[in-house]
Amino acid sequence: MSMVEHQTKPKAIVLLSGGLDSATVLAIARRDGFTPHTLSFDYGQRHRVELRAAKQLAAAFGAEHSVMSFDLRQFGGSALTGDIDVPKDRRESQMANGIPVTYVPARNTIFLSFALGLAEVIGSTDIFVGVNALDYSGYPDCRPEFIAAFQSLANVATKSGVEGHGVTIHAPLIQMTKAQIIAAGTALGVDYSLTSSCYDPSPDGYACGRCDSCQLRRKGFTEAGIPDPTRYRQS
Amino acid sequence: MSMVEHQTKPKAIVLLSGGLDSATVLAIARRDGFTPHTLSFDYGQRHRVELRAAKQLAAAFGAEHSVMSFDLRQFGGSALTGDIDVPKDRRESQMANGIPVTYVPARNTIFLSFALGLAEVIGSTDIFVGVNALDYSGYPDCRPEFIAAFQSLANVATKSGVEGHGVTIHAPLIQMTKAQIIAAGTALGVDYSLTSSCYDPSPDGYACGRCDSCQLRRKGFTEAGIPDPTRYRQS
Numbered sequence: 001m002s003m004v005e006h007q008t009k010p011k012a013i014v015l016l017s018g019g020l021d022s023a024t025v026l027a028i029a030r031r032d033g034f035t036p037h038t039l040s041f042d043y044g045q046r047h048r049v050e051l052r053a054a055k056q057l058a059a060a061f062g063a064e065h066s067v068m069s070f071d072l073r074q075f076g077g078s079a080l081t082g083d084i085d086v087p088k089d090r091r092e093s094q095m096a097n098g099i100p101v102t103y104v105p106a107r108n109t110i111f112l113s114f115a116l117g118l119a120e121v122i123g124s125t126d127i128f129v130g131v132n133a134l135d136y137s138g139y140p141d142c143r144p145e146f147i148a149a150f151q152s153l154a155n156v157a158t159k160s161g162v163e164g165h166g167v168t169i170h171a172p173l174i175q176m177t178k179a180q181i182i183a184a185g186t187a188l189g190v191d192y193s194l195t196s197s198c199y200d201p202s203p204d205g206y207a208c209g210r211c212d213s214c215q216l217r218r219k220g221f222t223e224a225g226i227p228d229p230t231r232y233r234q235s
Numbered sequence: 236m237s238m239v240e241h242q243t244k245p246k247a248i249v250l251l252s253g254g255l256d257s258a259t260v261l262a263i264a265r266r267d268g269f270t271p272h273t274l275s276f277d278y279g280q281r282h283r284v285e286l287r288a289a290k291q292l293a294a295a296f297g298a299e300h301s302v303m304s305f306d307l308r309q310f311g312g313s314a315l316t317g318d319i320d321v322p323k324d325r326r327e328s329q330m331a332n333g334i335p336v337t338y339v340p341a342r343n344t345i346f347l348s349f350a351l352g353l354a355e356v357i358g359s360t361d362i363f364v365g366v367n368a369l370d371y372s373g374y375p376d377c378r379p380e381f382i383a384a385f386q387s388l389a390n391v392a393t394k395s396g397v398e399g400h401g402v403t404i405h406a407p408l409i410q411m412t413k414a415q416i417i418a419a420g421t422a423l424g425v426d427y428s429l430t431s432s433c434y435d436p437s438p439d440g441y442a443c444g445r446c447d448s449c450q451l452r453r454k455g456f457t458e459a460g461i462p463d464p465t466r467y468r469q470s
Contacts, residue, residue, distance in 0.1 A: 070305040077356035099394050106352030109392045113348040117341030121312035140397045149388040156384045157344045159334050162375045 009035040012126035012170075013115045014063070016040050018053030019197045020217055021130035021173055024185035026061055028172050029128045031188055036063045037122060039115055043107075044073035044081045049205045053196040060194060068114050078104040079199070086200040088210040095212050099138045102199055102212065108141035112150050112169070119167060120158050127154075128170045132181070147171045178220030186226055193229035206233035244270040247361035247405075248350045249298070251275050253288030254432045255452055256365035256408055259420035261296055263407050264363045266423055271298040272357060274350055278342075279308035279316045284440045288431040295429060303349050313339040314434070321435040323445040330447050334373045337434055337447065343376035347385050347404070354402060355393050362389075363405045367416070382406045413455025421461055428464035441468035 012034035016022045029036045038061075040054040051067065058065035076082045079101040086102060108131065115127045131142040140146060147169055154167040173181050185192065197217045198207035207214050209232040221228035247269035251257045264271045273296075275289040286302065293300035311317045314336040321337060343366060350362045366377040375381060382404055389402040408416055420427065432452045433442035442449050444467040456463035 066309065068305055068309070070303055072352070074301065074303070075353050075356045077352075099397070103394070104352075105355035105394070106348055106392060109348040109351055109388065110345070113341055113345040116344055117307070117312075117339075118310050120340035121310045140394055141392050143391065145391045146388075149384075149391045153344065153381075153384040153388045156378065156380045157341060157376050159338070159340070159375055162334070 009033055010126065011035050011037055011122055011124040012128055013119045013122075013124055014038050014128040015111055015115055015130065016054045016057060016065070017130070018050035018055075018057060018195060019130070019213075020178075020185070020192060020195045020220075021132055021181060022054075023057050023190050023192065023195045024181050024188070025128045025130040025170075025172060026057060026063065027185055027188035027190045029170070030061060032170075034126060034128075036061065036128070037118070037124065038063045038065045039111075039118055040065065040067045041111055041114070042067055042069040043104075043110075044071045046080060046086070047196070047199055047201050049201050049203070050196045052205070053194055056194045060191060066118065072104060072107070075105070078102065080104050086208075086211050088200075088208065090212060090215075095138065095216075099140065100212065103139055106141070108139075108146070109150070112154075116154055116158060116167065120160060125160050125165055125167050126170060127167065128172070130173050131171050132173045132178075133175060144171075144174055147174065177223070178216050179223035182220045182224040182226055186224070197230075202233050206231050208233065244268055245361065246270050246272055246357055246359040247363055248354045248357075248359055249273045249363040250346055250350055250365065251289045251292060251300070252365070253285035253290075253292060253430060254365070254448075255413075255420070255427060255430045255455075256367055256416060257289075258292050258425050258427065258430045259416050259423070260363045260365040260405075260407060261292060261298065262420055262423035262425045264361075264405070265296060269361060269363075271296065271363070272353070272359065273298045273300045274346075274353055275300065275302045276346055276349070277302055277304040278339075278345075279306045281315060281321070282431070282434055282436050284436050284438070285431045287440070288429055291429045295426060301353065307339060307342070310340070313337065315339050321443075321446050323435075323443065325447060325450075330373065330451075334375065335447065338374055341376070343374075343381070344385070347389075351389055351393060351402065355395060360395050360400055360402050361405060362402065363407070365408050366406050367408045367413075368410065379406075379409055382409065412458070413451050414458035417455050417459040417461055421459070426464075432465075437468050441466050443468065
C-alpha cells in the first residue's frame with residue numbers, strides 16, 4: 001500500500017485485547033477501509049500474556065499500537081484481577097446462568113472511554129470493539145443495549161459530538177457466534193495462532209483449555225470446521 | 236459518629252480532584268446522608284499538586300480515599316497534560332468562546348467509568364461529581380446532557396443496572412455559579428484553604444492567579460463576599 005493510499009483512509013480506534021474476537025475486529029476494520037490504531041490495556045489482568053499477543057497482532061497488521069496502563073486490582077471484585085479462582089470445566093448451562101466471577105466491573109465502559117479520548121486526539125470518529133452478546137450474555141457490558149448507550153454518550157461527551165460529526169461505535173461481532181467469528185476472520189487472513197483467549201494461561205502462554213473462554217474458543221473452532229491452532233498445556 | 240451509625244449510611248463514590256467544586260460536593264454528599272468514598276486520578280496533569288489537596292480533604296472528612304493512576308500524556312491533545320501552554324489573563328468573553336485548550340478529551344467519561352467500577356465493587360449505587368455547566372460551558376463533558384447520557388449508560392453497563400436497582404449520578408453543582416458553590420460549601424464547613432484550583436501552580440502549591448480556573452475562583456469568592464484563602468504567587 002502506498003503512503004498516499006494509506007493517508008486517505010480514515011483512522012479508527014480498534015480495542016485489541018489480543019484475543020480471538022478483537023483480532024477478528026481488527027481485520028474487519030481494515031476490510032471496511034479504515035487505518036486501524038489499536039489500543040490495549042494493561043489493567044492488572046492475570047492473563048497479561050494477552051498483551052504480547054496484542055502487540056504481535058498489531059505488528060502483523062502494520063497498525064499503530066497504544067497501551068494504556070492502570071491497576072484495577074486495587075478495586076478488586078473480579079476473578080480476572082483478584083485472587084478469586086477462575087472457574088474451570090463449567091458446562092454451558094452454568095456459563096449462561098448469571099454474571100460470572102470473571103466479570104470485571106465497568107471494564108468495557110473504562111476501555112471505551114479511553115478509546116473515545118484517543119479517538120478525539122488523533123482525529124478519528126470511529127471506534128471498533130469486539131463485544132459479543134451471544135457467547136457472553138452474562139456480561140452486562142457486552143450487550144447491544146450497552147453499546148447503544150455508549151454510542152449516545154459518545155455523541156455528547158466529546159468535541160466531535162458537540163461540533164456535529166459525532167462518533168460511531170462499531171461492534172461487528174455482537175450478534176455472531178464464535179464459529180461465525182472464526183470463519184469470518186479466517187476468510188480475512190487472521191492468524192489465530194497469534195491470539196490468546198485463556199483466562200488463566202501459563203506464564204509461557206499455554207492455554208488451560210478448561211476456563212469458559214478456552215471452552216468457547218475450542219467449540220468455535222470445532223463448529224467452524226477449522227483446525228484449532230491454540231497451544232493447550234497438558235494437565 | 237458511632238460505628239453503628241456509620242455503617243447504616245449508604246456509601247457513595249465522590250470524585251475528588253482537590254479543587255473547590257469537588258470539595259463542596261464531598262460536603263454535600265455527607266450532608267445528604269452518605270458515607271463518602273473519595274476517588275482521585277493521577278493522570279499526568281500538570282497541576283498534580285491538586286492530589287495533595289485531595290488527600291488532605293479526604294482526611295479532613297474522614298473519608299476513604301482511592302487514587303487511580305494512568306498517564307493521559309501518552310495521548311496528548313490538552314494543555315493540562317501536554318506541552319501546550321495554559322492560557323493566562325483571558326477575559327470572560329474569551330473563556331466562553333468554544334472549547335478551551337485545557338479540555339482533556341473524554342476525561343470526565345474516563346473518571347466516571349472508574350467511579351462506576353469502584354461503586355460496583357464496594358456495593359454503592361451513588362456517584363457524586365462536581366461538574367458545573369455555567370462556568371465551563373466550553374467543556375462538552377460538563378453539560379447536563381452529558382450527565383444524563385452517562386446516567387443512562389450506567390444503568391445498562393453494570394450488574395446493579397441489570398439486577399434492577401441501578402446507579403444514580405449526582406451532579407449537585409451543575410446549575411450553580413461559583414459564588415453559590417462557595418457559599419454552599421462555606422455553610423457546610425468546607426475549608427477552602429485546603430483546595431487547589433490552579434491549572435498551572437508552582438511546585439509548592441501557589442496558584443498563578445491568571446489561568447481561567449484561578450480567575451473564576453477568585454471572582455467566585457468576591458461575589459460570595461467570602462474572603463479568598465488561596466495562596467497566590469507573586470509574579
